[in-house]
Amino acid sequence: MKKLKTTVVLSLIGFCLFPAVIAAQEQSSESTYDRTSLPIREPERQIYTELDARNAKAPARWAVTAPKGAPNIVVVLIDDMGFGASSRFGGPINMPVLEKLGNDGISYNRFHTTALCSPTRTALLTGYNHHSNNASSIMETATAFPGATGVRPQTITPMAEVLRQNGFSTAAFGKYHETPPWEISISGPLDRWPTHSGFDKFYGFIGGETNQWSPIIYDGTTLMETPKDPNYHFTTDMTNQAINWMRFQQALTPDKPFFVYFATGAAHAPHHAPKEYIDKYKGKFDQGWDKVRAETLERQKKLGIVPQNAQLAPKPQDIKEWEKLSADEKKMFARQMETYAGFGEHTDHEIGRLYAAIEDLGIADNTVFIYIVGDNGASAEGTMNGVFNEYTYFNGVTETIQDMLKHYDEWGGPNTYPHYAAGWAVAMDAPFAYTKQVASDFGGTRNGMVIHWPKGIKGKGEIRSQFTHVTDIAPTVYEITKIPAPKSVNGIKQDPIEGTSMVYSFNDSPAKEKHTVQYFEMFGNRAMYKDGWYARTIHRAGWSNKPIRSLQDDIWELYNSNEDFSLSNNVAAKNPEKLKELQTLFMSEAEKYHVLPIDDRLLERTNAKLVNRPDLMGERTSVTYGEGMKGMQTDVFINTKNTSYTITAKVDVAANSNGVIVCQGGKFGGFSFYIKAGKPIFTYNFLGLQSFNIASAQALKPGKHTIVYDFKYDGGGLGKGGTGTLTVDGTKAGEGRIDKTEFAIFSVDDLADVGTDDGTPVTNYGGSAHFNGKLDKVTIETKK
Template identity: 60%
Template sequence: MNMKTNMVVVCFVATGVLASGSALAQQRGDDYEIDRSVLPIQEPKRPTYSELDARNVKAPPRFEVKAPKGAPNVVIVLIDDIGFGGPSTFGGPIQTPTLDRLARSGLRYNNFHTTALCSPTRVALKCGRNHHTANAGSIMETATAFPGNTGQIPNSVAPLAEMLRLNGYSTGAFGKWHETAAWETSVSGPYDRWPTHQGFDKFFGFIGGETDQWYPLVYDGVTRVAPTKMENYHFTTDMTNQAIGWIKAQQSMTPDKPFFAYYATGAVHAPHHVPQKWIDKYKGKFDKGWDKIRAESIARQKKMGIIPAETKLGKKPDDIKDWDALSSDEHKLFARQAEVFAGFLEQTDHEIGRLVKAVEEIGEMDNTLFIYIAGDNGTSAEGGFVGMYNEMTYFNNVTEKVEDLLPLIDKWGGPETFPHMAAGWAVAFDSPFSWTKQVASDFGGTRNGMVVHWPNGIKEKGGIRSQFGHVIDIAPTILEAASLPEPNSVNGTPQTPIEGVSLLYSLNDAKAKERHTTQYFEMFGNRAIYHDGWLARTLHRAPWQALKQKPLKSDVWDLYDVREDFSLVNNLAKKNPKKLKELQALFMKEAEKYHVLPIDDRVIERVNPALAGRPDVMAGRTSLTLYDGMNGMLENTFINVKNQSKTITAKLEIPKDGASGVILAQGGRFGGWSLYMKDGKPAYTYNFLGLSQDTIAAKDKIPAGPAEVKLDFKYDGGGAGKGGKATISVNGEVVAEGRIKKTQPLMFSADETADVGLDNQTPVVEGIGIGREETRFTGKIDKITVEVAEVK
């Protein structure tokens, strides 16, 4: 063989099934074929040479994986906790001008569904399989030991980002993640299910389910970003700046390489944090109450053609009071809550507008498949009947009262609150449906407005698409749009086939026959089955019912013909029992197939890993030794000190001029505890949900030199959330003691951490400061030991 002409020709031509250079290879006498169904794409065999001098040989072309010619950029925008009837684009009362604008030149989907909860929707969105197939039956913090619910995404369901990255895309994720197993968030990892190991080259955002928008817990890749005190800081603005910067830089460096940007806001999930100027835009606009807002929304939806003209307003849940039956104080409080929430959504849409403008500025909007999903589930009713100053009260079974919340109205939405609104607003913003987030058996929990914008791929402007769609359809839609096949193997692991159906068929044909004809729904016992225009469902529990539920076998099922009944108001179960029985059997078949069974309807109990049966980094540990520099430890990876006695022993070195700052803290402004020194004196504060504080403090300063500071807390016992006696001793001598009246039984925070030598984010104790440096311990910490002992 003549080595002068022996070169490997690599040609990437996407066919939708197999992208290969086989024809050209055969023409040249090569046998190399590119196969995109196996990822990463295998490199060709390297040629060997017998020629001594490189001058006499032409080098082969460089092997390079490129996306198929014409493959579009992809942007997925996912808003958190907003339902179908919230945004103005779908007839709601909250202005979303960016979504409106994209809809006018793109398509609105009015029959698109999610899973009714955060993590499951996000996982399903990015892998194209049902959430139970991906072990994400519920949020990661309530994972169990059963397949379908373990919270550990298997390698056999590779995410879309990894498929695109291995096919020549640049990939970046910004904002909320909430897809990492709770026990995999410590410094020990593993990092397999963190964004940068799930297909993303770049990640800037938070790992858990929510974060303080003023003082967020942020990671860049796997590195925690140190919080800083900044004027006018807001996380949604920050993540938008990061996304814009990444897209522009990526296109500057590699303009021929398409990008995939996943932009998932923490908004409008609680805490509802938003600058005052956005709240002011809605002043007085919700004084009319949730009943009139619902009525006005359904009227707009009909007028806009978003829903059929004959649609009836779904019945409001019995537990939600009529607005006219509420007191003037309730009117005042609840209207303010809605103003804050509405401002939060419009601010979020504004930031998305900045992202759109950036893509336009670099000339890439026409070739960008822009998918804007308004909600990962219905609007949240987790605020209970009166709302919450601190959302963590929900996770600790503490009910807040109107009289306690009224004095906080002017602060609502600002840094001094961690708020959620009353459930009546959730029902209103899910119009025309009855129910809300968590209710997977009602379209109020699963129906979310979606806009698809792609000038190069969509002919019609301003159209409406009504084919049934589900979040698992997004991944196959993008693969088809990019002319990429579904991979059979990714990183050496055979793949579970994608279970979604591409929606590309509907982009240019409003009357195209529906292709996604069967879909189950299940969340905490609420379950349903859609099949060929019919929906059978059972309402097992309301979102505000967090404790013991009725037996699953006692549930009563309803039946609806959704082709004629958009809002699920005409129950046909008695008229057509045969169809109902048929669909119930189909649900059980699908549930068994996709690992939905057995169903676990527990909610708050599953926050406790011992009760849920999932792995726990600290399982069985009664002692933990900590060292200076160990901070940012999330609650699921720190020793559990709740509902038991604890002893904290700190070996310190006190400088000549005394010491101040945090020795060890867990939690923040809205709940937690801190062992610290102030003006040279040791102190301990227990902050109960930001509602009350108990502090014990020594009267005298600790002299310079080595010192052992010990906090001993003797728990009362007799159940969860009880109080106890706290004692501080220095070098074996008691210097302070007192009562801690009550403690948090289940959770301190979703994003605040345990920190040695400082208090990250918001402070457990006001007056020590905000931010790392202001709370940093000024002495030396040799080590700290935390010991716990169960009390019966």
């Protein structure tokens, strides 16, 4: 027995030593890599004729490594923050980390995005224009046309995948919003999820926004439960996750470079910030958006961010004059901006923790830290007054100032889902005129950017004014890391990279710009840039659902952006030939990059059937679900809006059972069919403004039951009411009226669940939302 134990110990020692032996034999063949074809092909396996391994010599282990000296890459992307928001770019929001990195690095004042989140992100992560990526808009408004399908083509490979196959560790944290919504389910395919698009690690949310206090989080492709911490905030959580991942990666493989994509949900609505950060700005916006806008321009001039002759572009007529507002309007609007500013500063603080961790690891000198202040301009989607609950806007419900003032003290906290008024969006985009969604104005597309790389950038605190674009990030990273954009991936020829590396500008401030031609288009807002000249048409404002005029009747303007930083002086009348030249060029570029045909529909494009977008439910009128099915997006859950429907559940319960049978949505709108203290109840939560409850008077007896909720829709249009009826084992148990319903959407981040209610709760369950009985199946049937 002792001999056996000795043998086992020696075997284990041998096993533990084995990796060390392999490591000692490992040999890089970097000089022989063909990095233009991925995956990099391994050498042919050697053939042996020797019988005994003791008499043969093993070849050196082959492994792909990154080019020698390749730096770590960190790309930080803030959401919905305009050019004139941050203190580094003259704005009123204190962002000291951005300032520090800018003072130690270089800042770009003519960097551009696409005017909307998904398109900007796919362009950043690939180096190709958004239409080339089939991302004409957000994934939720994809259509059947090339350039707009929402499905990345095989001829474009994400930068993360290129770096991963070239020896980098890769990780993404925060917002992704590149996965088509019909692919966000267990059925997949998972090809366009982060961990199948080049990222070894993903921790964040898949959709366009999330509740910062109670987010829906994925770790890889696994849906996680929100941590039950009263002090929880997602930006802090994602920062902790990123720091832990970097430390772990560096502890294990310190010689292996990493790529981190750190994309905050902030400062996209809902504007959620810790109270102490909101309180920092108390009273600091009482002067209103007009004065804030003017003050920002003056600071921008002092900082050298804009030329001394720059003017404020004329403010759109839809935006009210601050001085003409009522006292209540001023009070509420100021509070909205205090919250947004606190949100922005808190985000910068968390990015500071991320950078401090890099310094603590001793790798800051050879880490390229790219800090992009916004994926588009500031958002005007709060329309003229802002909202307590963003989903009121999507469901056509108008909130009054008095409605919002009821939530004044809790604005930005867990009981609100707020967005500010469009006047603040225009101010945060100073000195420009328009906002997010308006791709034809720099207010929608120009964002501040800082690049910090002590080993590779000599200048400190300098401004770079070359025209640059979000498609330039990937080719910049490729040049820095000495990794070429691939010509072939998995045997598929790749499209030529469309962005232009910015490395030429790093240490040559007056260098002639190399990205000299760029089109812009979003929902019919379109423009053409060439060598400083800029032709554009304003087709629709970011706070409006309808275009100003038809695509054929749009009025084009012309600007010399080299002399007119803010696009204030339309010179079309003086330069008709130049305007015509750029209009012709736009059509040529639009054809080349799959921009045509232009689809300027907004709300219509959310209807999958209308635009021939995949819809997992299709024409189905009945679906049966089971316990454990949760986190179901709108596109993968049967639609019960604007129609009659029946929910039938088969359960097995004990006395006084509790928990959710099925629900969709959350605190700010949704429905839940559940059992509380043994009694079946149906609650319809109308936008967090009003709840309708239909309950059984009697508790269920222990045992098996069939519980049915039947809703008869009134009809006569969208968002109407109806009558709800509960039955237990065929016997009527309760009935009641639901006076109104949500016609468009409950939530993009509080999803549908069976047997629980993850995220924010639809209603107060008086305990755990998890169903404590046995839930056999739940069938939902709609009646057209």
